[in-house]
Amino acid sequence: MKKLGKLLVAAAFLLLVTGCSNSAAQSAKDETVTVKLGVVGDDTDVWDDVQKRLAKEDIKLEYVKFTDYNQPNDALAQGEIDLNAFQHQFFLDNYNKEHGTDLVSIGNTVNAPLGIYSDQLTSVADLKNGATVAIPNDVTNGGRALLLLQTAGLIEVDPDKGQTPTTSDITANKLGLKIEELDASQTARALADVDAAVINSGVAVDAGFTPTKDAIYLEPVDDKARPYVNIIVSRKEDANNKTYQKIVDAYQTKETEKVIAETSKGSSIPAWEDFGRK
Structure with a gap:
């Protein structure tokens, strides 16, 4: 009987320890x-x-x-x-x-960096008169896209508009580019229907592009x-x-x-x- 009692006590202790261990693990989880x-x-x-x-x-x-x-x-x-x-x-x-x-x-x-991409062209210099360029349609990315087109030498925008120019603020457009505004997530998909598109980096990467290799013009990285x-x-x-x-x-x-x-x-x-x- 004494041996049985000791076995029962040992078993109870083991269950207690196991239970505490499981509780500790669950608590940590x-x-x-x-x-x-x-x-x-x-x-x-x-x-x-x-x-x-x-x-x-x-x-x-x-x-x-x-x-x-x-x-x-x-x-x-x-x-x-x-x-x-x-x-x-x-x-x-x-x-x-x-x-x-x-x-x-x-x-x-x-x-x-924002980039200009094309399925047809290898340089922004290849854009012809009347070419269509897609840009994001939200205020900040649209303005950024127009500034990028300006940096690339394709258009000029009103400097008084700062970081958020719109298409109505284009002051010079020597090629008569047609600017098509789309949701930023759709700009990469539009490449089949336009001559070029300004595409946010994340959207470009999701579409399979490597910006440093595939963009025909990439936004400079400087204090601006x-x-x-x-x-x-x-x-x-x-x-x-x-x-x-x-x-x-x-x-x-x-x-x-x-x-x-x-x-x-x-x-x-x-x-x-x-x-x-x-």
Whole structure:
């Protein structure tokens, strides 16, 4: 009987220890924080690498993928996601102004130069009189596209319009180019129907282009590019959220720089050192 009693006590102790271990494991699992990150398109290679470092901090990223630039800020403002990473500061400023929102940047990611692409031409010098050029139709990317066409020597725009000229602000158009305005996500698809298109880097990459190789003209990377540095965005009340700051820290690393260089083939440039953290 004494031996049986000892066996029962040992068994009970083993169950207790096992139960405690399972509870501890479950508790650790429950402590993992899931952050919903809004992105545009399917390319998450860089963020996948960031996720490896975040795992050590018990932070898990859940991607929420959107098909165009009009959706992620709406989702963030409405609390459907926690952060987004798809836009530059100028785009965000315009969104806040138009929608009365207070979304803020919590960290820089990359500078992704805008490019002019064509299925038919190998140089902007090959554009003929009356050629059709597609550009994004939103205020910030449309203005940026017109400024790029000006830098390429194709048009001139009213300098008083700053960063947001529209087609009505074109003051010189020596080739009589026809400017067709489309949603930014559609500019790459339009290449079959136009002579050239100004395409955002992320859209171009999703369409299979390597901007540094395939663009017939690429936006210069200089101090004028500062407003177009891509950013990680949160709601204002979450700007100092420690979990979100850890995500910024995990992104802004040498490891991320290497992945950006590999996956973009040099088309995207890390922007947290040259242009500051925020």
